[in-house]
Amino acid sequence: MTQETTPVTDTAEPLVSIKDLEIGFQTGNGFVQAVKGVSFDIFPGETVAIVGESGSGKSTTATGIIDLLPSNGRITGGQVMFGGKDLTKASKQEIVRTRGREIGYVPQDPMSNLNPVWSVGFQVREAVLANNMAKNKKDADKRAIEVLQEAGLADAERRMKQFPHQFSGGMRQRVLIGIGLAADPKLLIADEPTSALDVTVQRVILDHLESLTREKNTALLLITHDLGLAAERASKVIVMYQGKIVEAGPSLELLQNPQHPYTKRLIAAAPSLASVRLTSSKVEAPSAPAGDEIDLVAAAAHRHEVVEQADHAGTPAIEVKDLTKVFSIRRGSFRSEPFTAVDKVNFQVPRGTTMALVGESGSGKSTVAKMVLGLETATEGEILIGGKDATALNRQEMLAHRRRMQPVFQDPYGSLDPMRSIGSIIQEPLDVHKIGDRKERENRVNEVIDEVALPRTVLSRYPNELSGGQRQRIAIARALALKPDVVILDEAVSALDVLVQAQILQLLADLQEELGLTYLFITHDLAVVRVVADDVAVMERGKIVEHGKVEDIFSNAQTEYTQKLLDAIPGANIPLGA
Amino acid sequence: MLMYVVRRLLQAVPVVIGTTFLIYFMVFAMPGDPILAMFGDKTPNQATYDALAAQYHLDQPFIVQYGLYMKDLFSGNLGTTFSGQSVGEVLARTFPVTLKLAAMAIALEFSMAVILGLFAGLRKGKLFDNITLVIGLIMLSVPIFVLGFLAQYFVAIKWGWASPTVGSDTSLANMWLPAVVLALSLFTTSMRLMRGTVIDTRSRDFVRTAYAKGLPGRRVIPVHVLRNSLIPVVTNSAANFGVLMVGATVTEGIFNVPGVGNTLYQAIIRGEGPTVVSFVTVMVLAYVVINILVDLLYAVLDPRIRYA
Numbered sequence: 001m002t003q004e005t006t007p008v009t010d011t012a013e014p015l016v017s018i019k020d021l022e023i024g025f026q027t028g029n030g031f032v033q034a035v036k037g038v039s040f041d042i043f044p045g046e047t048v049a050i051v052g053e054s055g056s057g058k059s060t061t062a063t064g065i066i067d068l069l070p071s072n073g074r075i076t077g078g079q080v081m082f083g084g085k086d087l088t089k090a091s092k093q094e095i096v097r098t099r100g101r102e103i104g105y106v107p108q109d110p111m112s113n114l115n116p117v118w119s120v121g122f123q124v125r126e127a128v129l130a131n132n133m134a135k136n137k138k139d140a141d142k143r144a145i146e147v148l149q150e151a152g153l154a155d156a157e158r159r160m161k162q163f164p165h166q167f168s169g170g171m172r173q174r175v176l177i178g179i180g181l182a183a184d185p186k187l188l189i190a191d192e193p194t195s196a197l198d199v200t201v202q203r204v205i206l207d208h209l210e211s212l213t214r215e216k217n218t219a220l221l222l223i224t225h226d227l228g229l230a231a232e233r234a235s236k237v238i239v240m241y242q243g244k245i246v247e248a249g250p251s252l253e254l255l256q257n258p259q260h261p262y263t264k265r266l267i268a269a270a271p272s273l274a275s276v277r278l279t280s281s282k283v284e285a286p287s288a289p290a291g292d293e294i295d296l297v298a299a300a301a302h303r304h305e306v307v308e309q310a311d312h313a314g315t316p317a318i319e320v321k322d323l324t325k326v327f328s329i330r331r332g333s334f335r336s337e338p339f340t341a342v343d344k345v346n347f348q349v350p351r352g353t354t355m356a357l358v359g360e361s362g363s364g365k366s367t368v369a370k371m372v373l374g375l376e377t378a379t380e381g382e383i384l385i386g387g388k389d390a391t392a393l394n395r396q397e398m399l400a401h402r403r404r405m406q407p408v409f410q411d412p413y414g415s416l417d418p419m420r421s422i423g424s425i426i427q428e429p430l431d432v433h434k435i436g437d438r439k440e441r442e443n444r445v446n447e448v449i450d451e452v453a454l455p456r457t458v459l460s461r462y463p464n465e466l467s468g469g470q471r472q473r474i475a476i477a478r479a480l481a482l483k484p485d486v487v488i489l490d491e492a493v494s495a496l497d498v499l500v501q502a503q504i505l506q507l508l509a510d511l512q513e514e515l516g517l518t519y520l521f522i523t524h525d526l527a528v529v530r531v532v533a534d535d536v537a538v539m540e541r542g543k544i545v546e547h548g549k550v551e552d553i554f555s556n557a558q559t560e561y562t563q564k565l566l567d568a569i570p571g572a573n574i575p576l577g578a
Numbered sequence: 579m580l581m582y583v584v585r586r587l588l589q590a591v592p593v594v595i596g597t598t599f600l601i602y603f604m605v606f607a608m609p610g611d612p613i614l615a616m617f618g619d620k621t622p623n624q625a626t627y628d629a630l631a632a633q634y635h636l637d638q639p640f641i642v643q644y645g646l647y648m649k650d651l652f653s654g655n656l657g658t659t660f661s662g663q664s665v666g667e668v669l670a671r672t673f674p675v676t677l678k679l680a681a682m683a684i685a686l687e688f689s690m691a692v693i694l695g696l697f698a699g700l701r702k703g704k705l706f707d708n709i710t711l712v713i714g715l716i717m718l719s720v721p722i723f724v725l726g727f728l729a730q731y732f733v734a735i736k737w738g739w740a741s742p743t744v745g746s747d748t749s750l751a752n753m754w755l756p757a758v759v760l761a762l763s764l765f766t767t768s769m770r771l772m773r774g775t776v777i778d779t780r781s782r783d784f785v786r787t788a789y790a791k792g793l794p795g796r797r798v799i800p801v802h803v804l805r806n807s808l809i810p811v812v813t814n815s816a817a818n819f820g821v822l823m824v825g826a827t828v829t830e831g832i833f834n835v836p837g838v839g840n841t842l843y844q845a846i847i848r849g850e851g852p853t854v855v856s857f858v859t860v861m862v863l864a865y866v867v868i869n870i871l872v873d874l875l876y877a878v879l880d881p882r883i884r885y886a
Contacts, residue, residue, distance in 0.1 A: 068786050093794075100792025107790070112783040115802050117880050126801075127791040163881045179791060 014041035015082070015186055015219050016065070022077035023057070023064045034060045036243040037078065042187065042219050047210075049222040049234035049251070051266065053497040054468070057243040059108075062189050062223050066103050067095050082187075101131040104180035104218075106209075108192040110172035114164035120175055121160030124148060124182065131183035143182070151178035152208050169361075170201040177209060184216055191223045198360045198524050199568040206233060206570075225497050228272030228527075228571020231255045239263050268295040269502035271527035272571045299506050300531040315387040316348040317486050317518035318355075318372065323381035325367050341367045343542040344381070349535070351485075354512065354519040356529040356550070358565065359539035368539075369490050369522050373407055374398055386485065403433050406479035410491035412471035416463040423459035426478045433482060448477040451514075452507060469500035473507065480511070490522045505532055527569045530554060538562045582885035583870060590866040594859055598651075601858045602644050605849060612636070612849040634852075647852055651859070657852035659845070665856045668841060673860065675748045676837035679757055679830075680822035682750065686761035687768060688815045694765075695772025695811070696804060702777055710773075714766035722763045726832040729759050743834040756833040760826055768814045775807040782806075808879055816872040820865045 023035040035057040042048050050058040063069050065080050065087065080087040087098065099105070107113040114123060124144040125137070134140035141160070148156035151174040164172055173193060180188055190209065194202035210233060213220045224230050230237050231251040238248040239262065247260040255273075258264045267273055325342040342364040349355040357365045370376035372383055374390060383390040390401055406429070409415040416425055423445055430441045449456055452473040463471055472492065479487050489508070493501045509532065511517060521533055529536055529550060536553050538546040538561065546553060546562045557563045613622065613630050622630070631637045635646050650657055656665035698707040717725070733755060734742035740755040741747075779785065780803055788798045827839035838857060845853040877883045 063786075066790065068790055070781065096792060096794050098792075099790055105787070105790035107783060107787055109783060113787045115784040115788070115806065116882055117805055118801075119881075126788075126793065126797075130792045130794075130797075165882045176787070179787070183792070 012043050015044045015046075016042040016221075017081040018061075018065070018078070019081070020078035021061065021064060021080065021088075022075065023060050023069065024074060024076050025070075026072045026074070033076070034073075034243055035064065038240070038243075038245055039078075040238055040245065040248060042221060044186065044219055045214075045217040046236065047213070047220040047222060047234040048236045048238065049224060049230035050238045050240055051224055051227050051230045052240035053225060053499050055242075056240040058223050058225075058240045059191050061240070062191050062221060065189065065221075066099050066105065068099075068105065100127060100185065101183045102185055102187070104183070104185035104188040106173075106177050106180040106188065106190040106193045108195060110169050110176055110197070113176055114172055116164055119161050119163055120148075120167065121162075124160075124175065124179055127179045127182040133183050147178040147182045148175065150212065151175065151181070152204075153178070169197055170205065173197060173201075173205055174208075177205070177212070181212060181216070181218070185218060187219045187221065188213060189221045189223070192225070193222075194229075195225070199526070200360055200564055202570070203568040226272060226570055227255070227266050227270045227498070228569070232571050239266065266498060268297070269498045270571070271296060271498070271501070271505075271525065271531055272569050296502055296505065296531045299502075299509055302509075314351065316384075317351045317386060318347075318349040318520060319382075319384040319387075320345055320347050320368070320372070321382040321384070322346060323368065323371060323383060324379050325364070325371060325376065326379045341542055342371070345539075345542075345544055347535075347537050347544065347547065349486075349518055349520060351518055352512065352516045353534045354521055354532055356521040356523060356533035356536045357539060358523060358526055358529055358536055360524060360565075362541075363539040364542040365522050365524075365539050366490055369407070369488050369520065372520065373405060373488055374402060399433065403429075403482050404484050405486040405488065406482060406484040407488045407490060408472070408475045408479050408492040410494055412468050412475055412495065413463075415475055416471055418463050420462075421459065422461055422463070422466070422474055425463070425474065426459075426481055429478060429481050435482070444481060448480045451480060451511065452477045467500075468496055469503060472496060472500075472504055476504075476507065476511075480515075483515075484517070486518045486520065488520045488522070491524070492521075493528060494523060494525060501528075508532065525569075526565050538565065579885055583874075586870045586873075587866070590863065593866065594862055595648075597862050598648070598855050598859055599644065602647065602855050603640065605846075605854050606640050606643070608849050610849055615848055647855065651856070656856040659850055659853050665853050668853070669838075669856065669860060672836060672838045672841050675835060676823065676826075676830075676839065678748065678750070679753055679760070679826070679835060679837060680819055682753065682757035683760035683764070683822055683826075684815055684819045686757060687765045687818060688811070690761060690765045691768030691772050691811055691815065692804075692808070695769040696776055696799075696807070698769070699773040699776025699780070699807075700799065702773075707773070710769065714769055717762045718766040720763075722759070722826075723828050723832060725763055726756070726759050726829050729755055730832060744836070745834055746836065748836070753833075753835065756826075756829050756835055760822060760829055764818045768811050768818070771810045771814055772807060775810055776803060779803050779806045805879065809876060812872060812875060812879065816868055820868055823864045823868070824861050 018041070019039045021035055021038045022033065024031050024033045038057070038061055040048070050061065052058045060069065060073065064073070064075055065082075067075075067087070069075075075088050078088065082098070083102065085094070087095065090098070114120070121141070121144055124147055125140045128134050128140045128143045128147065129137075134143045145156045145160065148159070153159060153171060153174050159167075164175075167175065177190075177193070180190070188209075193209065194205050197205065206229070209220070212218070220234075222230065222234055227237075231254070234251050236249065237251040237254050239246050239254070239260065241262045247254060247258065247263045254263065255267065258267055323342055323345040324340065327339045327341055328336040329339045345364075345368060347355065347357075357368060359365045367376060371378045372385075372390075374393070378391050381391070385401065385405060388401075393401055420428075426445045426448060427441055430436070430444060435441060436444070445459065446456055449459060454470060454473055454477070458466065458470070458474075463474070466474065475492075476487075492508075493504050496504060505528070508519065512519065519532075521529070523529060533550050536548065536550050537544045538553070538559070540561050546557065546559050553562060554566065557566055612634075613627055613636065616630075628637070635643050638646070647657065656669065658664050659668060694710050698710045701707050730742050734740045741752055744753055744756065785798060785802050788802045789795075793801075824838070826837075827843050829835070830837045830839040831843075838861070842854065842857050845857065873885070877885060
């Protein structure tokens with residue numbers, strides 16, 4: 001957790017020296033340059049982080065070092081000096097020999113990076129044998145178990161014969177870290193190693209990675225989009241934007257005194273850092289941001305004022321009483337046992353405010369959202385929407401009920417039908433609920449597309465032509481089309497880059513102010529909660545373990561579990577100059 | 579696992595009853611009198627006609643005929659053909675021949691599809707990929723009797739590499755030419771499926787991870803690409819196997835293979851209800867068994883698939 005203290009001596013030879021690296025991709029629209037002249041050094045044992053948004057070229061740079069680019073990618077210039085050799089000019093055999101043995105690699109998504117048809121033991125053993133770390137299969141098995149235990153899988157021996165689908169995401173990432181470190185490489189490249197994991201798991205994995213690399217004096221190249229995380233873990237941070245390095249330097253210095261406007265924007269937009277700034281200084285938000293910069297701290301402060309002034313009297317928009325959901329889980333062919341996913345949950349959300357429901361995967365937060373939306377029936381308890389019980393509705397009433405309450409889901413790629421135009425996607429709820437005539441529906445579609453600040457020209461386009469952030473705006477526009485009172489945001493910003501995330505959060509805040517919306521915000525990320533929510537309920541294993549005002553929870557968490565979640569926010573302990 | 583197999587076999591019962599009923603009905607409804615057909619241009623006297631009709635239950639209404647037939651079927655008696663042979667014996671003689679021919683053809687088809695598809699996928703857009711595509715499309719579009727006659731004329735008659743007809747010697751050595759013809763006519767779809775899956779699998783994250791471990795391409799391709807790409811090809815080839823089990827009537831005709839295709843064709847022409855239905859029943863069962871085997875094979879290929 002503490003800052004890396006490895007001295008970066010000028011006299012030491014760098015382990016890797018990258019000079020003017022240029023990488024491009026052959027696409028349908030011709031050759032696109034993704035990395036445009038990048039130069040940096042990594043010294044032995046040092047941790048360096050590259051930070052940037054998607055498309056900044058950070059992952060391309062990392063995979064380019066050991067020639068793991070996709071088949072349409074090509075290094076077009078510059079050099080990667082490693083151990084006295086230029087890897088960009090190395091033969092295939094030399095590259096194969098370098099991979100694994102000299103330079104290990106930990107990929108981003110633990111779900112897709114293990115081959116589903118081979119056992120975990122087989123895949124680790126393969127890495128051991130490929131790098132001559134064992135003479136025979138028996139030795140390789142022993143070494144594989146060792147590797148997995150080092151990576152934090154205590155019962156590795158028993159689990160060797162299991163397959164990836166029998167492992168959780170965190171465990172798979174441990175396996176991948178084990179594979180990356182199996183041959184004691186001098187450099188480990190970790191490409192967003194935890195962005196697909198829960199915050200608490202993320203922290204455990206990063207702690208582990210840190211201690212392992214320090215123990216073995218392995219240099220670590222960490223690729224991330226989270227500046228807070230980078231600053232916390234690395235001694236040197238490199239900020240990339242559109243294929244170029246815009247700023248680089250010791251992490252604390254860079255964070256406290258950013259020079260480049262893009263770095264400033266990243267810092268302002270990072271929820272993890274914003275929450276630090278909010279907690280550390282009760283002073284008013286910093287000077288008004290310039291240009292299209294979005295400062296989450298300023299936005300949060302403004303939003304807070306608005307909500308304070310709002311009238312909280314009257315019936316709450318959402319009221320949940322003793323809500324319980326019991327699933328039956330199959331055990332073997334004929335038996336099944338009950339599993340209580342949501343256990344007597346109670347909360348109220350006053351009109352025009354935002355309540356965040358926080359917890360790790362499997363805590364039951366999404367099940368609550370599904371029940372409130374009427375997508376899942378409650379086993380017991382009541383859900384009152386605007387004072388009306390939503391658990392005992394017939395088909396007709398359910399339709400009317402859904403009109404007042406709309407969801408926005410996590411994955412902006414999966415939640416829009418790729419075969420339909422944007423216009424028809426937004427119009428669909430209007431058609432389903434038979435709102436107005438054709439002309440009126442078209443007008444409404446134009447209205448909401450204005451509300452989410454997208455040009456009307458996107459209406460005739462298709463989801464695959466839009467970026468993740470634009471798609472999420474479309475998902476919000478579709479939710480708003482019916483003029484609902486309540487919007488359920490299920491991890492609605494979790495899949496987005498920090499800058500895009502900040503824009504969407506800003507948009508949600510603006511819409512709430514304009515339209516008086518009530519939000520139920522489901523998330524695993526407490527950092528985001530800090531800047532968007534008024535109330536927060538923390539869920540653990542189906543129960544609400546803590547509930548209160550956001551400020552109170554953040555300054556004075558009552559339960560250990562909440563404290564654990566708070567500590568897991570990357571960058572939480574970084575002193576910022578403000 | 580055993581429970582799963584038993585359940586699947588039980589599901590086959592209504593399938594068998596349904597198909598036999600349909601086939602029996604269709605044969606019954608066909609125009610023409612099967613007894614008159616047996617005598618060719620001659621006309622049998624009334625007594626002979628009545629005796630034959632009674633023997634084959636042709637004087638009874640449809641539903642009674644079907645009931646009697648099913649009763650016999652379940653007691654193991656498949657009836658007799660109009661030429662007096664036991665249907666069971668005819669089946670026992672012809673079915674193994676067809677099974678052998680189909681197995682040879684599918685083994686060839688599967689190997690060609692996997693090997694050519696793999697290399698076409700690895701060399702996407704290159705010369706090899708295009709050549710296999712062109713050859714595959716030609717094989718797919720040329721009617722099987724053209725392919726059969728050409729193979730028979732050139733390979734067997736002109737060059738003398740194989741016997742032009744199979745006849746009663748149904749050894750593997752004597753049947754390879756029709757098997758090759760069948761394989762050529764079928765391999766294209768499987769090959770293109772294989773090629774597509776290989777291209778898809780190759781760009782998957784776990785393949786990149788395999789390279790990142792330091793594995794050379796000669797290990798990554800067979801271990802991480804090939805096995806993950808097999809499921810769609812297995813499905814398609816198994817379906818092809820099912821089709822061949824029903825008898826490659828045209829190919830069997832050209833090469834004079836004494837298999838079910840030929841026999842079934844004759845039986846349909848003569849309107850022999852019991853023969854046709856018995857053959858179809860056995861084919862349905864064969865189809866069901868093949869499908870169960872393929873489903874079990876999936877679990878071997880992909881450990882995520884489990885049957886309980």
